[in-house]
Amino acid sequence: MIEVKKLIKLARSIIIACDVSTIEDLSQLVKETARVKGIGGYKVGAILVIKYGLAAVVSAVKKQIKQIDLPIELPVIYDHQKAGTDIPDLGSAFVKAVISSGADALILFPFGGMATEKAWINACQDNEFPVLVGGCMTQPEFLEKEGGFIANTGPSLIYKQAAKLGVRDFVMPGNRPELIRLYRRLIRTSTGCDDFALYTPGFISQNGHIAKAEKQAGQNWHAIIGRAIYEAKDRKAAAEKFAAQIIGS
Numbered sequence: 001m002i003e004v005k006k007l008i009k010l011a012r013s014i015i016i017a018c019d020v021s022t023i024e025d026l027s028q029l030v031k032e033t034a035r036v037k038g039i040g041g042y043k044v045g046a047i048l049v050i051k052y053g054l055a056a057v058v059s060a061v062k063k064q065i066k067q068i069d070l071p072i073e074l075p076v077i078y079d080h081q082k083a084g085t086d087i088p089d090l091g092s093a094f095v096k097a098v099i100s101s102g103a104d105a106l107i108l109f110p111f112g113g114m115a116t117e118k119a120w121i122n123a124c125q126d127n128e129f130p131v132l133v134g135g136c137m138t139q140p141e142f143l144e145k146e147g148g149f150i151a152n153t154g155p156s157l158i159y160k161q162a163a164k165l166g167v168r169d170f171v172m173p174g175n176r177p178e179l180i181r182l183y184r185r186l187i188r189t190s191t192g193c194d195d196f197a198l199y200t201p202g203f204i205s206q207n208g209h210i211a212k213a214e215k216q217a218g219q220n221w222h223a224i225i226g227r228a229i230y231e232a233k234d235r236k237a238a239a240e241k242f243a244a245q246i247i248g249s
Helices: 023-033 046-052 054-066 088-100 114-126 154-164 177-191 210-217 235-247
Strands: 012-017 039-045 076-083 105-108 131-134 169-171 197-200 221-225
Touching: 012 235, 023 039, 023 046, 023 054, 023 235, 039 046, 039 054, 039 221, 046 054, 046 076, 054 076, 054 088, 076 088, 088 114, 105 114, 114 131, 114 154, 131 154, 154 169, 154 177, 177 197, 177 210, 197 210, 210 221, 210 235, 221 235
Parallel strands: 012 039, 012 221, 039 076, 076 105, 105 131, 131 169, 169 197, 197 221
Antiparallel strands: none
């Protein structure tokens, strides 16, 4: 297993989820927010990528970042929504395609089983490419006990195996602080340390509260916030408000 560099230099930050509808608006969003203290990176998703292609989407973000003299790097994280569900053999080709786009990291939600999870994580590690692993999502009726299709123990198994494989970046629901606590404990037990980072979506429009998540998330924590920033009338001010809550807490 090959170690990869730490993805986010800040211990705490805001990752802006760029689920806007056009590449022009994406560029404008980055232009308006990249200078905000506490912004740690940008997450791009499948909707923009289907429309424009991953390379073009990543390039649009990096072009705006390059024009700004910043003291830290702002990585572009690709969330395929949801990668890591296909057969093990496709992991290597998928990861290489993402790397070729210029993206800086990949989010996996390996619901396809243990063999797929291992193969896709190993594909990232073999290419020294940062990987974030999620196991539980933010929407209602997700777990079996809530009326969903995912076994109650499924996320725990995903996080546990990822931790044992050397993953140190994990995605979990920010609107479920009790699950952040549960999964963080499990990861700590599996790794034997606190040297890992949590990334949590699900705030504001999905009823998550930053203060409640903060109590469970630990020191290495990055809140993923989308609509509350990109739908705001003043995006810079919105980003500043949320970033202050994260880095000032």
